[in-house]
Amino acid sequence: MPNKYSLVFLKEAEYDIQDAFDWYQQKNEKLGHQFMTEVENQIGFILNYPLTSPIKHKTYRQARVAKRFPFSIIYTILNQEILIISVFHASRNPKNWKNR
Numbered sequence: 001m002p003n004k005y006s007l008v009f010l011k012e013a014e015y016d017i018q019d020a021f022d023w024y025q026q027k028n029e030k031l032g033h034q035f036m037t038e039v040e041n042q043i044g045f046i047l048n049y050p051l052t053s054p055i056k057h058k059t060y061r062q063a064r065v066a067k068r069f070p071f072s073i074i075y076t077i078l079n080q081e082i083l084i085i086s087v088f089h090a091s092r093n094p095k096n097w098k099n100r
Contacts, residue, residue, distance in 0.1 A: 003047050006083070009084045013074075016087040020071060033085060038066040039087065042073055050077055 001050050017039060025032030046053065053061040056074070059082050065071040070090040 005047055005080055005082045006066045007047060007082050007084070008045070010086070013086050020069075020087065020089070031091060035065075035069050035071075038069055039071075039073070042066070043084070046064075046073065046075060046082060050075075050082055 001002060017036075021032050021036055023073045042063055046063055050061075053063040053075075056062040059076045060074050061076065063073045063075070065073060065087070071087055072090065073084060074086040074088065
């Protein structure tokens with residue numbers, strides 16, 4: 001069954017992913033690629049099952065990237081579009097993404 005949603009990233013969310021990738025790459029090149037694979041897998045899951053992640057604030061949903069990587073993907077659904085707001089580390093203040 002084809003996906004009925006399109007995917008859009010805020011520029012800030014793209015920067016979030018790149019920053020995390022760069023950080024993991026500096027620690028271990030394999031970790032950077034594993035992080036990206038987990039992010040891509042979770043985004044694929046979100047595209048197929050966008051309503052399964054819990055609502056954390058107003059209409060914003062939160063999906064964990066993976067147990068191994070303490071990041072969450074914050075997104076909202078607008079019509080037929082999934083808008084990725086942020087990919088943030090669990091130790092960061094969630095108010096940072098709420099202002100996007």
